[in-house]
């Protein structure tokens with residue numbers, strides 16, 4: 001995923017920022033410096049307005065009513081599905097995009113449906129050491145239930161996957177679950193290469209794209225994976241909705257996820273007939289307003305251009321790594337690949353011997369919002385011998401002044417703890 | 419908005435920089451209990467010896483932020499040499515101080531399932547003066563997400579006392 005042309009036009013961050021109402025507020029008497037978009041991003045007016053417009057003019061339940069606005073609501077909901085599908089290059093967007101609650105639920109859908117149908121006692125599955133808990137725990141649960149073995153692709157000191165023994169790890173494996181971009185190290189993984197090797201070994205590939213879809217162009221066909229999950233709230237959209245994409249020919253064969261309305265064609269006392277895909281996996285009334293919001297977020301990102309966003313973030317990540325390293329020298333350790341071209345704008349760091357909680361607390365006094373903790377990646381934390389890191393993550397609405405504010409606040413934290 | 423000086427009192431920074439009773443006692447005979455803060459991944463190890471109904475020795479190991487480390491250090495200094503019932507009282511009083519926010523701060527850290535506060539149904543009058551140096555941690559309640567840091571060692575100690583009683 002790293003081979004992108006960074007030739008897009010430059011982002012006009014100052015103008016674009018005006019679209020984000022939250023970014024005008026103050027925190028502790030300072031303008032907010034929001035550096036936690038890897039946790040959840042802020043939303044532009046365009047998304048908020050689209051949701052409000054839907055609620056005020058069109059809302060009704062979908063796929064049920066015959067009356068006009070119910071049909072309109074259904075149309076807007078299904079249009080969002082197709083829009084999101086096109087955004088990630090889905091060959092068959094109307095059938096292959098499943099709306100879930102978030103990326104986590106999307107991954108759980110794969111474990112529950114594909115996993116239960118295909119994984120049996122003694123089968124092996126392959127994960128990487130840098131996965132988010134969302135792409136570990138569902139597999140561990142299934143492994144316990146089914147008696148599966150889990151193999152791990154290791155991570156080297158620079159935060160790259162070690163793929164030297166990939167072929168061996170894949171022998172007899174049925175599934176590979178890999179993140180496109182680490183939410184701790186920023187590492188962009190060679191997903192295509194892994195997928196090719198996995199397919200050659202007969203394994204299915206699940207990609208966690210929660211961090212990559214918001215920040216770089218995504219084409220599921222080019223990636224060569226079989227499933228791909230992400231969340232709307234990390235890509236300028238609302239909470240409450242996420243996406244699972246799956247190949248039509250695989251989804252078509254799968255049993256339903258939850259049972260209820262929407263997911264059936266017919267119910268008799270003797271049993272039920274499941275609906276076609278994608279609704280088979282969407283029991284109950286879906287997040288309709290949120291789907292409209294996600295569609296608007298996709299429009300917003302597309303209008304700017306994912307190549308432009310990626311180029312901006314490479315340049316900002318370069319600036320951040322250079323300026324933090326120059327300013328703090330040995331006092332700072334930035335985890336993950338040293339070359340910004342190999343990574344996204346997620347900067348986990350250790351600063352002197354300060355605990356990330358204390359760093360984050362002091363930064364907050366200066367309006368600087370960074371995450372502190374294990375980032376739901378405890379196996380990776382253990383790999384690097386830390387309990388927690390502080391993490392500043394960049395997005396399209398950040399610029400060099402945000403990085404400077406981070407560095408200034410970090411100096412203050414250093415001075416405070418002496 | 420509460421200031422940093424509410425949180426990071428001088429005593430706290432002192433105990434953070436030079437923690438008291440660091441290390442681990444040999445277990446057995448000492449009770450050894452590990453505590454985890456799932457929020458940040460911090461881990462604390464409390465080892466304690468109870469002799470004739472008194473916490474005769476206690477040591478603290480593990481890593482954590484300034485609040486969790488200083489709270490553990492202050493705790494170890496406060497309970498060492500004290501009879502178990504007095505230690506239990508102290509735990510109750512300390513956790514009472516930490517749960518004040520439940521009644522006075524409407525927008526405390528919502529859904530994190532504050533088990534710490536559940537044990538104290540009515541916020542009874544808490545004699546903060548009886549806490550001595552520990553009262554320095556009072557400011558933590560103004561920073562609800564940090565309360566778990568401050569109570570981690572205390573919950574771990576309570577577990578250690580339970581363990582030693584179930585063996586007695």
Ligand SMILES: Cc1ncc(COP(=O)(O)O)c(C=O)c1O
Pocket residue numbers: 038039102103104105132134135179181182183208210211231242376
């Ligand atoms: C890499 C990665 N995977 C999965 C998730 C889970 O996302 P959500 O909590 O929206 O389901 C996250 C978000 O924290 C993430 O960073």
